[in-house]
Amino acid sequence: MENQDQAILAVLAQKLGRVPQVEYNTEGFIRALYLMQCFSSQVPPEIGQLQHLQLLYLGENQFRSLPPEIGQLQALQSLDIRANQFQDLPAAIGQLRQLKQLTIWETPLRSLPAEIGQLAALEGLDLADNHIRRLPAEIGQLRNLRILRIASNDLEEVPAVIGRLTNLQRLLLGHNRIARLAEAIGRLKNLEDLYLGGNELQDFPTVLLQLRHLQQLHLNNNELREVPPELGQLSQLTWLDLSNNELRKIPAELGKLEKLKHLNLANNRLQEVPAELGQLQSLEILNLANNRLRELPASLAQLSHLWELDVSNNLLRVLPPEVEQMEDLKLIG
Secondary structure (H helix, E strand, C coil): CHHHHHHHHHHHHHHHCCCCEEEECCCCCEEEEECCCCCCCECCHHHHHCCCCCEEECCCCCCCECCHHHHHCCCCCEEECCCCCCCCCCHHHHHCCCCCEEECCCCCCCCCCHHHHHCCCCCEEECCCCCCCCCCHHHHHCCCCCEEECCCCCCCCCCHHHHHCCCCCEEECCCCCCCCCCHHHHHCCCCCEEECCCCCCCCCCHHHHHCCCCCEEECCCCCCCCCCHHHHHCCCCCEEECCCCCCCCCCHHHHHCCCCCEEECCCCCCCCCCHHHHHCCCCCEEECCCCCCCCCCHHHHHCCCCCEEECCCCCCCCCCHHHHCCCCCEEEC
16 A cells, blocks of 8 residues: 555656655555645546645645545545635545535635535635635534635625534634624624634624623724624623724623723724723723824723723823823833
């Protein structure tokens, strides 16, 4: 079998015009194969004969399609096909029952095959920087998925079947065209990190208030006009980014977020911030730049862990002396 792997490697090198980089397992079989900057637009079908292959990297090429033989790689755990010219994926990809990580970046890909739902072992699905407009309903079958990244695509909605992914911990949907979220998102009880920056949200998605384990929430670069006071009930939040919206005020209840370390409210239309922000005893960074603030509450001086405060480009004439006298504070503006 070892000689067969070597023979297959020789065929790949001949067809691709480049000798692939490989790693071997303890028995001498190829366990990892790296094909980069090859001189071919086709992935040779012989690749499907590497029965011990666990990692396949096909990034940074001009490949236009995957051969159906890709489905023969029954030991494969990681497949990375970033930076290619794939417009679709073969149905055979659903045969990769051991696959744990699938990465597809920077391709013309517009859709996923229904067979994607057969990847029962998948834990990470990274689809950033493609042209995906919708997700197949079968994506809801990926019950072991921990990380789903679909940033920088053409999504207009998130299908309700996403709510079936109850083991999901990170959901990254930034820089799409999403204007609303399905109520089923509220079923993601293990979700810790949600990125929705750079979308078209005008109203705060109240379904987010059900995500009580959420630690990071990014809603920057949307069109939000207000946030509800119930946001202060997401007690596990350590990072909250509401920058680059249309906010005119923020609720005093945000002061209840005792674990919050990073709060970004820059580039809104805030004329004041509530004194209750002084209760954020874990806060380390507070960004209030580019608003319409005329004064700051003296209670900010109670933020004993605060080391950076940005108040640049506001209408402030003076700062509370208590704030100016804070030790070890990097004051911007």
